Amino acid sequence: MSTPKQGTLFVVATPIGHRDDITVRAIETLKRADVVAAEDTRHTRPLLQHYAIDTPLVALHDHNERTAVDGLVTRMLGGESVALVSDAGTPLISDPGFRLVRAARAAGIRVSPIPGACAAIAALSVAGLPSDRFVFEGFLSAKAGARRSRLQELVGETRTVIYYESSHRVLECLEDMREIFGAEREVVLARELTKMFETVLGEPLGTLVERVAADPNQQKGEFVLMAAGHTMDEDARVGEGLRVFAILREDMPPAKAAKLAAAITGAPRKALYGAG
Template sequence: MSAASAGTLYVVATPIGNLQDITRRALEVLKQVDWIAAEDTRHTRQLLAHYGISRPLISLHEHNEASRAEQLLVRLQNGECGALVSDAGTPLISDPGATLVRRLRDAGIHVRAVPGPSALIAALSIAGLPTDRFAFEGFLPPKAGARQRVLESLKGMAHTLVFYEAPHRLLASLEAMQAVWGADHAAVVVRELTKRFESVQGETLGEVLAYFAAHPDEVRGECVILLGPDEPRSASPALDPAVVLGDLLEKGISAKVAAQLASRWLGLRRNAAYKLAQSLKKA
């Protein structure tokens, strides 16, 4: 890689669990910049030590981002180059950094992406739900009333919904989702991505809620909740079930989830939809 450019901020994605999930370009950038702005300097120092990198660290979190942005702007205008990292994954995705990037771009500073890990994309890639259209909703409000209002506003969306959730709020969020969409709604919970105990649980909200209620020892680590598409507002009863199921199966969705979606969209019996999906899959 060529030397890091003066007056440039590099937004660098870092591992979400497995420390080997970092690009060669990211390591080169982190070695060459004048400083690294980090959400938690202690956390980032461990990553840098693992790769034998020693660079000045500057804290940048939600409580000091506005003032820190002005300080870093001056340093970049004076010809320095820096990197922005979060605790894990891609900065700005439910992490600090948006205020800094906006301020720098407004001032004409070059901001360059050094892409890499993202829990959002990693979870979508292994959940088995539709990925042609999806919406990332980030973290739900911690208070029950506000959380319920947000979920109610999302009902009826004809695409996959993705949420981040802390372990101590996982059960409450799943219960709230079940109250809105029902126990049979397609859902998957992905935990501990890229780590030793990575897990993918569930087919429906009822199943994942029952599982984690029965296994409280597994309610730990950062979680990604994915909800399957809701019934399209313009769904037509004239749609051919075989065509609908065939399209879903071609997208890599399991026969069970495809049958659940088709039964809601077309008013089919789930057992009949599942048998049809199995026969199409074999064919």
């Protein structure tokens, strides 16, 4: 008796707002799959109905992922294909699905991406901030102390930093960012992307906090916040590089210490090595 061909796990991106932002390939994949594993079946069902997709739905969310994964992997090992979707955008990006993808790969099942919308990338593309290097932090903690602690750890990050935030905490989060990053740090707020009330505001934090606080409409919806990276002038960079170089030189040769200090601070390596 022949062994049935294994199925495939398709990781399918869906619209973040506007329903037309779905690819033809995503629609075809959702139609041909044996089952759609959705973060919230009540949210996904209207999307499937809109495109006349009648593939059965099963729930896969934070609360049941551990128990649901084994059953889905068994189905794929038996030859069925599963399409994984989240409520919006690309699955696993601050959404469930990691355990299923990891288990499928461990079982030797093919995992194939069906790319499309992602709120973080869509926001970054219109932010006007450096996009060659960036950091994605997802959702900061709902607890004020933990949120501020994480922001403090990121205050010196030189890359653009991307956060997700909810309407319940967006103003509080911006206020924390102003306190920790300073009123002059540029932050871009992208709200309700691809939807009717889409807004993209880019201003120094001091101005942005006041603007959002004064307009309740700018506190509604789904948010992507992007903070410009920390910058130093050349003299400050060299000064920081020398400080780091002095510490590293205690435990390693000058050339290696200069190279590492330059990588950490962005100071010219020759300037640091010359000081040694």
